[in-house]
Amino acid sequence: MMTGAEHVRWDLRDLYPDETALQQDLAQGLAQAEAFYARYHSKIASLDAEALAEALRQYEAILDRLGRAYTYAYLNWATQTEDPACGALLQQVREAYAQATKHLLFLELEWAQLEAERAQELLAAEVLRPFRHYLELQQRLRPHLLSEPEEKILAEKRVTGRDAWVRFFDELLGAMRFSLDGQLLTEQEVLAKLYDPDREVRRQAALALTEGLKTRLRELTYVFNIVLADKAAEDRLRGYRSWIESRNLANEVSDEMVEALIQAVTERYELVARFYELKRRLLGYAELYDYDRYAPIGQASTRYSWEEARQLVQSAYDAFHPRLGRIVAEFFERRWIDAALVPGKRSGAFSHGAVPSAHPYILLNYTGTIRDVQTLAHELGHGVHQYLSRKQGVLQADTPLTMAETASVFGEMLVFERLMAAETDAANRLAMLMGKIDDTIATVFRQVAMNRFEDRIHVARRTQGELPPEAFCAYWMETQQAMFQGSVTLGEHYRYWWSYIPHFVHTPGYVYAYAFGELLVLALFARYREEGDTFAERYLALLEAGGSDWPHVLVGRLGVDLKDTTFWHQGLTAIEALIEQAEALAEQVLGSTNAQAA
Ligand SMILES: [Zn+2]
Numbered sequence: 001m002m003t004g005a006e007h008v009r010w011d012l013r014d015l016y017p018d019e020t021a022l023q024q025d026l027a028q029g030l031a032q033a034e035a036f037y038a039r040y041h042s043k044i045a046s047l048d049a050e051a052l053a054e055a056l057r058q059y060e061a062i063l064d065r066l067g068r069a070y071t072y073a074y075l076n077w078a079t080q081t082e083d084p085a086c087g088a089l090l091q092q093v094r095e096a097y098a099q100a101t102k103h104l105l106f107l108e109l110e111w112a113q114l115e116a117e118r119a120q121e122l123l124a125a126e127v128l129r130p131f132r133h134y135l136e137l138q139q140r141l142r143p144h145l146l147s148e149p150e151e152k153i154l155a156e157k158r159v160t161g162r163d164a165w166v167r168f169f170d171e172l173l174g175a176m177r178f179s180l181d182g183q184l185l186t187e188q189e190v191l192a193k194l195y196d197p198d199r200e201v202r203r204q205a206a207l208a209l210t211e212g213l214k215t216r217l218r219e220l221t222y223v224f225n226i227v228l229a230d231k232a233a234e235d236r237l238r239g240y241r242s243w244i245e246s247r248n249l250a251n252e253v254s255d256e257m258v259e260a261l262i263q264a265v266t267e268r269y270e271l272v273a274r275f276y277e278l279k280r281r282l283l284g285y286a287e288l289y290d291y292d293r294y295a296p297i298g299q300a301s302t303r304y305s306w307e308e309a310r311q312l313v314q315s316a317y318d319a320f321h322p323r324l325g326r327i328v329a330e331f332f333e334r335r336w337i338d339a340a341l342v343p344g345k346r347s348g349a350f351s352h353g354a355v356p357s358a359h360p361y362i363l364l365n366y367t368g369t370i371r372d373v374q375t376l377a378h379e380l381g382h383g384v385h386q387y388l389s390r391k392q393g394v395l396q397a398d399t400p401l402t403m404a405e406t407a408s409v410f411g412e413m414l415v416f417e418r419l420m421a422a423e424t425d426a427a428n429r430l431a432m433l434m435g436k437i438d439d440t441i442a443t444v445f446r447q448v449a450m451n452r453f454e455d456r457i458h459v460a461r462r463t464q465g466e467l468p469p470e471a472f473c474a475y476w477m478e479t480q481q482a483m484f485q486g487s488v489t490l491g492e493h494y495r496y497w498w499s500y501i502p503h504f505v506h507t508p509g510y511v512y513a514y515a516f517g518e519l520l521v522l523a524l525f526a527r528y529r530e531e532g533d534t535f536a537e538r539y540l541a542l543l544e545a546g547g548s549d550w551p552h553v554l555v556g557r558l559g560v561d562l563k564d565t566t567f568w569h570q571g572l573t574a575i576e577a578l579i580e581q582a583e584a585l586a587e588q589v590l591g592s593t594n595a596q597a598a
Contacts, residue, residue: 004306005366008339009079015072015358019089022069026096029065033100036062044110045118049125056131056395059107063394066100067355069093075352075361082344112138112145133548134395140249144238154234162230169223169505178212180204187212187500195294206291210493213500220499221469227505228461243458247509252400252551253516257562261516264568265448266482271572272445273487275437275579280487282434282586288487290494294438298431302423303368306339312422313377316414317384320528321536327384331362336383339366339376349375351382351408356390356397370419370432374412381411389546399547401510403554405517406524407543413525430585437578443518444575447511449483454504454511472498519571524558526574 016022040047040055047055073093077086111119119139123132145151177184180193181204190212193205213220231243240246248258280288282297304312310332318325331337336359338345349364360383366372385407389397399406416436423429456475460467473495480490503510528535538558545554552562561567 001303001368003304003366003368005339005364005368006341008306008337008366009335010075010338010361010363011335012072012075012361014334014336015068015075015354022072022093025065026069026093029062029069030096030100032058032062032065033103037103037106041106042110044107045114049122049127052122053125053127053131055107056128059104060394062100062104064355064357066097067394068358070097071352071354071358071361075363078346078363079338079342080344081346108138109148111135112142114139116142130393131395133550137252144240144246144249146237154237162227165223165226165230166505169220170502172216172219172223173500173502176212176216178208180208194291195296197296199292199295202291202295203289206491207493209500210496213496217469217496217499221467221472223505224457224472224499225461225466227508228458229466231458231508232462243462244455244509247507250400251402251513251516253402253562254552257552258512258516260563260565261512261519261568262448262451264565264572265444265515265519266452268569268572268576269445269483269485271575271579272441272483273485275441275582276484276487278579278583278586279434281590282430287489290488290490293488297434298427302370302428304370304373305368306366309366309368309373309376312373312418313380313415316377316418317380317411320414321533321540323540324384327387328380331360331380331383336360337362337364339364341365341367349379351379351386353382353386353397356392356394359390360386373419374415377411377415378408381408384411385543385546388540388543389548391544392546392548396548397546400551401513402516403520403547403551405514406521409518409521410525410539413521426585426588430582430589433578433582433585437575437582440518440522440575440578444515444572445483447514449479450501450503451509451512451515452479452482453498454508457504458508519568520555520560522571522574523560523567524555526570527558527560 016025036055036058044052044055070093073086073090077083077090080086114122116139119135122128123135123139128135146154173187176187178187178190179185180190185193185208187209190205190209194202196202196205235243235246238246242255244258245255248255276288276293279292279295279297283292283295285292314325314328314332317328338361345365346363347365349362351360351362353360362379362383364372364376364379366376385399386397389399398404416432420429420432423432453476456479457467457472460471460475476498477490477495480494484490498504524539528539535558542554542558548554555562
């Protein structure tokens with residue numbers, strides 16, 4: 001279907017008029033990095049506030065220059081991945097960037113090693129205010145840093161240690177084939193079958209996934225045990241008190257805040273049960289099995305042309321705050337979006353923040369579905385956030401993971417409300433709403449249940465030693481059952497489904513950040529409904545602040561206390577309201593089908 005997005009291509013000339021300009025800039029960036037090293041290496045501790053601020057300004061300018069070259073090469077490649085020249089340019093810039101980074105690394109290390117008292121003195125200086133949070137964060141790591149030779153050894157041995165096992169895990173799963181209906185499927189293919197409308201296909205896919213995993217259970221369990229033991233050892237060496245502490249530090253949240261989040265979510269597991277009970281009724285099943293969780297409910301059939309999507313999204317942002325509406329308009333008018341479907345283009349969607357001296361760019365593959373409209377809203381949320389936080393400079397523009405999805409999910413909510421208001425067909429409305437709740441349940445509850453599983457295995461490995469496969473299976477079933485509360489029957493085959501989840505192996509502790517971000521937005525959105533325009537003004541200030549302060553300080557300005565479980569309950573209440581709305585719509589839809597049948 002033609003959507004009108006066929007000719008929507010971005011204009012990268014805002015970054016460089018041509019490749020010669022990029023090459024000149026890159027060479028200059030490299031030379032500046034070398035000069036920076038010569039001037040400042042092993043001198044950071046001796047700088048006064050004025051001189052440190054000057055060093056940081058130079059550092060920012062170099063990062064901006066190199067980042068601009070990198071952005072151009074990456075975006076240029078992203079729309080033509082099959083063109084070897086684009087690939088070669090990206091590789092060349094990557095290598096140059098790595099080369100330059102080697103000359104710049106010392107700055108953060110030397111600053112982190114500065115005695116706390118001296119650092120505090122410097123941080124109080126007005127001239128360092130634009131860099132304060134960045135500097136503060138580096139200092140936070142200080143108690144957990146080892147000596148330079150120790151750090152070097154750890155970094156070098158990691159490549160053949162934990163990183164090697166992570167790669168083994170990826171390659172093992174990548175090479176695995178799952179036998180279904182006489183066909184051999186990859187992991188991604190067999191997982192995709194869990195969304196099939198045909199129940200028997202889903203059931204067979206679930207069994208095939210388990211059969212495949214079981215053949216490699218020894219290796220998978222071994223990798224898990226290694227990752228757990230490696231983390232325990234490194235945490236001990238670095239003086240972290242719990243398995244999650246280093247992750248919380250990177251997320252810029254306290255253990256207390258994360259505990260408040262986990263407690264609030266686990267206390268509302270009954271919402272999961274209520275949602276799946278509704279899903280069971282809509283599917284017309286006597287019992288809902290684990291392989292029914294992703295069964296589609298109806299199919300929202302409405303299609304949106306590019307122009308319709310643009311109008312919808314732009315007006316939603318504009319109604320929230322005219323300034324956001326104007327920024328969104330710029331993305332369309334000044335060709336910062338690439339939406340066309342083109343052979344060789346990267347799949348999926350992203351908003352690339354580029355560098356503060358430029359502006360963000362958005363990549364989409366627009367086909368006109370309702371999901372695509374929501375993706376446009378999502379990426380524009382990232383886009384306006386990146387656009388507004390540029391003023392914080394390259395060192396403080398970005399937020400930690402816990403806040404990274406705030407603007408995108410908020411933007412999606414704004415547009416979802418419009419879409420719902422515009423859709424008159426009850427079955428379509430129900431399909432949209434069930435899809436939305438499905439996503440929300442996966443982001444909030446599923447991730448927290450997985451965090452509970454992670455907590456069990458990390459603690460058990462530290463207190464009991466190496467764990468047998470059955471221990472993982474038992475912890476998995478226990479933490480999953482707790483969430484479903486009997487609403488979904490988990491078959492025997494489901495015991496092994498912890499073993500393919502990459503987050504557990506790649507980034508221990510990662511998963512709760514999804515729940516954090518989603519609930520934060522739901523609670524902020526509830527606040528917006530109550531407060532209206534005064535909220536919008538303060539929300540804009542939050543976006544402008546980027547990563548210039550701690551998340552609890554930034555959202556604290558919106559009257560939110562992250563340590564307070566009642567705050568998290570506001571987000572959960574918003575999910576409950578969505579479920580109630582779906583239940584009411586279901587009555588309507590089921591009522592009319594029953595009437596037709598009669
Ligand atoms: Zn996102």
